[in-house]
Amino acid sequence: MPKILTDEDIAKFRERLCAAALPLFAERGLGGVTMRDLAAAVGVSPMTPYRYFKDKDEILAAVRARAFDRHAQTLEQAYRESPKAARPGAVARAYIRFALENPEAYKLMFDVHQPNAAEYPDLVRAGERSRRTMMLQMEDEAPDAETSPTPSAVFTAHMYWSALHGPLMLALSGMLPGEITAEALAGALLRALDTGLRGAARPGLLADDVRRTSDRETAWRA
Secondary structure (H helix, E strand, O other), X not given: OOOOOOHHHHHHHHHHHHHHHHHHHHHHOHHHOOHHXXXXXXXXXXXXXXXXXXXXXXXXXXXXXXXXXXXXXXXXXXXXXXXXXXXHHHXXXXXXXXXXXXXXXXXXXXXXXXXXXXXXXXHHHHHHHHHHHOOHHHHHHOOOOOOOOOHHHHHHHHHHHHHHHHHHHHHHOOXXXXXXXXXXXXXXXXXXXXXXXXXXXXXXXXXXXXXXXXXXXXXXXX
């Protein structure tokens, strides 16, 4: 007779399966992973995952939702723990750190074609939470904290987001030469945006020096 699963049992196994699924999906994509592969990764029978998830699409959605939540939590913490003037730089560094220390999660967040993503409310919620972190700086600069972000503020936030995301994707795909780091390139783009939009770059946004490599990128490339 099958064991009656408690909510705690379900949550623990789902977390365990998602942790094992993360590197498999990141390496092979949805089409390259089977439910049998996922079951083997956690040492259970091929049918066991079906007690916890409908199919591998649902597992991928859960893996991605967890990644978005971790990403948002990292940026929210950097924002909360920094003085107002230092928040832009702290959030940018937290963003870069998360991507370089969690390349598989970052890949699945942004480099996966999942056409049915809208069918998974938790994934939609987590993705919106992560997206919302890009608006924190815009809200800081709004004259009224209760005012909803204007379209121009949303557009500007996405410009800054793109300046962070582009260098990281180049770095994680091995497309940056060794003498250029993602942090240095992102910093140059952010300062250029600041200069164009604000008239001057804010101090402490990201390091001004173009170092040959960072410790995190050295470790990742190794």
